[in-house]
Amino acid sequence: MKQFWKSMLRSPSGVIGLIILLLAISVAVFGPMLFPNSPWRMVQRPFLPPFTLSTVPLGTDALGRDVFAGMIFGARVSLLVGLVSTLVALIVGVPIGAMAGYFGGKVDDALMRFTEFFQTIPSFALAIVLVAILQPSIYSIVASIAVVSWPPVARLVRGEVLSLRTREYVQAAVVTGQSNSWIILREILPNALSPVIVLASLMVATAILLESSLSFLGLGDPNLISWGYMVGAGRTVIRQAWWITVFPGVAILISVLGLNLIGEGLNDALNPRLSREGR
Amino acid sequence: MLSFVAQRVVKGVIVLLAIVVLNFFLIRLAPGDPAVVMAGEAGASDQVFVKQLKEKFGLDKPLPEQLFIYVKGVVTLDLGFSFRQQAPVAKLIGERLPATLLLTLTAFAISLALGILFGTFAARFAGTFLDTGITVFALIFYAMPIFWVALMGILLFSVTFDWLPSFGYDTVGGNYTGLAHAIDVGKHLIMPAMTLGLFFMATYTRMTRASMLEVKRLDFVKTARAKGLSDAVIQRRHVLRNALLPVVTLAGVHSGTLIGGAVITETVFAWPGIGRLMYDALLQRDYNLLLGVFVICSAMVLIFNLITDLVYRLVDPRIEFAS
Numbered sequence: 001m002k003q004f005w006k007s008m009l010r011s012p013s014g015v016i017g018l019i020i021l022l023l024a025i026s027v028a029v030f031g032p033m034l035f036p037n038s039p040w041r042m043v044q045r046p047f048l049p050p051f052t053l054s055t056v057p058l059g060t061d062a063l064g065r066d067v068f069a070g071m072i073f074g075a076r077v078s079l080l081v082g083l084v085s086t087l088v089a090l091i092v093g094v095p096i097g098a099m100a101g102y103f104g105g106k107v108d109d110a111l112m113r114f115t116e117f118f119q120t121i122p123s124f125a126l127a128i129v130l131v132a133i134l135q136p137s138i139y140s141i142v143a144s145i146a147v148v149s150w151p152p153v154a155r156l157v158r159g160e161v162l163s164l165r166t167r168e169y170v171q172a173a174v175v176t177g178q179s180n181s182w183i184i185l186r187e188i189l190p191n192a193l194s195p196v197i198v199l200a201s202l203m204v205a206t207a208i209l210l211e212s213s214l215s216f217l218g219l220g221d222p223n224l225i226s227w228g229y230m231v232g233a234g235r236t237v238i239r240q241a242w243w244i245t246v247f248p249g250v251a252i253l254i255s256v257l258g259l260n261l262i263g264e265g266l267n268d269a270l271n272p273r274l275s276r277e278g279r
Numbered sequence: 280m281l282s283f284v285a286q287r288v289v290k291g292v293i294v295l296l297a298i299v300v301l302n303f304f305l306i307r308l309a310p311g312d313p314a315v316v317m318a319g320e321a322g323a324s325d326q327v328f329v330k331q332l333k334e335k336f337g338l339d340k341p342l343p344e345q346l347f348i349y350v351k352g353v354v355t356l357d358l359g360f361s362f363r364q365q366a367p368v369a370k371l372i373g374e375r376l377p378a379t380l381l382l383t384l385t386a387f388a389i390s391l392a393l394g395i396l397f398g399t400f401a402a403r404f405a406g407t408f409l410d411t412g413i414t415v416f417a418l419i420f421y422a423m424p425i426f427w428v429a430l431m432g433i434l435l436f437s438v439t440f441d442w443l444p445s446f447g448y449d450t451v452g453g454n455y456t457g458l459a460h461a462i463d464v465g466k467h468l469i470m471p472a473m474t475l476g477l478f479f480m481a482t483y484t485r486m487t488r489a490s491m492l493e494v495k496r497l498d499f500v501k502t503a504r505a506k507g508l509s510d511a512v513i514q515r516r517h518v519l520r521n522a523l524l525p526v527v528t529l530a531g532v533h534s535g536t537l538i539g540g541a542v543i544t545e546t547v548f549a550w551p552g553i554g555r556l557m558y559d560a561l562l563q564r565d566y567n568l569l570l571g572v573f574v575i576c577s578a579m580v581l582i583f584n585l586i587t588d589l590v591y592r593l594v595d596p597r598i599e600f601a602s
Contacts, residue, residue: 117297120294120584121298121535121577121580122534122539122576122577123536123539124540125538125539125576128542128561128569129570130305132566132569133305133308134308209424213425213539216426217546217561218561219561228426231424231430235430238438239438245431246431246434249423249427249430249431252424253419253422253423254422256422256423256424257418257419257422260421260422261418
């Protein structure tokens with residue numbers, strides 16, 4: 001663990017990514033307490049340019065709502081959706097991949113055909129269809145992002161399990177009569193964890209992009225403000241008020257960039273051999 | 280080779296059928312009567328039409344029979360009727376498909392060409408200022424949401440500089456013909472295609488760079504160098520050619536994302552393709568049209584995957600067609 005942090009902190013992208021993530025998390029957690037302006041309430045005249053009033057630092061949108069407040073509350077939605085949908089995708093993908101890799105044969109064939117099927121379907125189009133049909137809400141958004149993002153997890157875990165299954169310590173566990181689930185959970189999966197962690201960090205980034213795209217198209221949760229919704233709402237007035245679309249977009253860009261950098265840092269720290277090859 | 284293609288086509292058709300079946304159940308996931316859902320939102324549909332739909336799809340018959348009727352319809356390219364647009368879904372999609380193909384293929388070509396170019400440069404000058412610059416830009420482009428890139432493009436090139444049109448396929452009322460029309464469409468195409476291509480360009484840049492650096496250290500490159508081949512020849516004929524293999528694979532994997540990006544790009548730029556059609560269907564809750572577009576998108580991805588598979592096998596003779 002100590003070794004891990006040491007190598008993580010040695011990779012510049014990992015450090016920058018961690019700083020960005022910590023910043024984003026603290027904005028999401030503490031921001032709404034420090035800036036209690038509701039993102040839905042009219043606080044000033046519409047189209048107030050940014051940097052004119054210190055109480056509304058980033059100006060107001062077409063309805064006189066505080067852009068800065070929207071950015072802060074939007075951080076909650078983005079991070080929450082990103083983390084939870086990735087978690088759900090892991091909960092679906094890891095067991096499928098583990099079973100396919102461990103049992104092999106027909107089980108493997110069936111599960112992998114199933115996975116490939118989901119991988120072939122254009123993911124964003126499927127997410128749109130799912131959210132539209134299930135009606136937009138934070139639950140349907142999380143569910144549809146999870147549905148389109150679990151296949152790579154399953155494939156990755158399968159590959160890892162496949163190579164670990166033949167190792168001697170696993171064979172030893174089989175010989176001592178341990179149950180299959182015990183072997184998978186206690187012997188194999190812990191050793192397959194590091195590439196999964198790297199993938200998960202990148203998945204959170206993709207999930208944030210997906211959520212913002214859905215919200216941009218008007219498929220966001222109508223009760224929650226999100227960055228994608230703000231850009232979508234500011235789109236029609238972009239000629240008069242650039243700031244309504246620019247700032248939330250920058251927020252998305254920075255969060256996604258931060259998570260991608262963390263993914264790279266984790267990759268360097270957890271798979272040092274792989275990262276050497278990349279240089 | 281032929282048997283390989285046949286095999287892949289059969290597999291693709293099976294997947295497509297599975298998607299159609301998925302579609303069938305998705306319609307039934309929507310709240311309310313499937314006939315009403317197909318007709319558009321409850322308020323917009325009239326009783327006669329709903330009754331017609333019920334009869335046509337046999338919605339009072341048992342589920343398996345309904346499924347059979349639905350699949351039969353899709354196989355004969357009958358994707359249903361859009362009540363909102365008062366036209367068959369297949370016709371609506373057919374009209375819009377060329378614009379989407381133009382957009383996605385242009386974006387794909389731009390992103391692949393520029394991505395490979397920048398990636399090669401970055402690898403060639405690894406560790407230098409140029410490499411760092413390219414890598415940083417690729418990271419940033421990789422993290423930008425497409426809809427935002429589109430809007431920033433409009434803000435910069437349409438609003439501020441007034442260089443490029445911000446929406447549409449051609450100038451309304453321009454009445455251009457022949458070459459003038461092509462140039463007009465081209466002008467409208469630049470920004471959407473660049474927007475859509477930027478993310479993929481970043482991906483291909485990173486991939487090409489990493490892949491070239493990996494291939495560079497392999498023994499056959501040392502051999503080539505020992506034979507006294509010039510650096511340019513080694514880079515082009517030995518390193519790049521091998522380094523492109525994973526890039527081709529990635530391009531195939533990305534076809535679905537490309538279509539998804541087209542939905543967003545077409546929406547922002549009012550580009551009259553099936554992505555825009557999907558957005559319109561979404562706004563009007565025109566589920567029949569929405570699911571029709573979804574099936575066609577999936578079919579496009581399958582075809583694209585088949586093509587990349589073939590290209591892969593042509594580029595890499597080590598892979599045999601028979602498998």
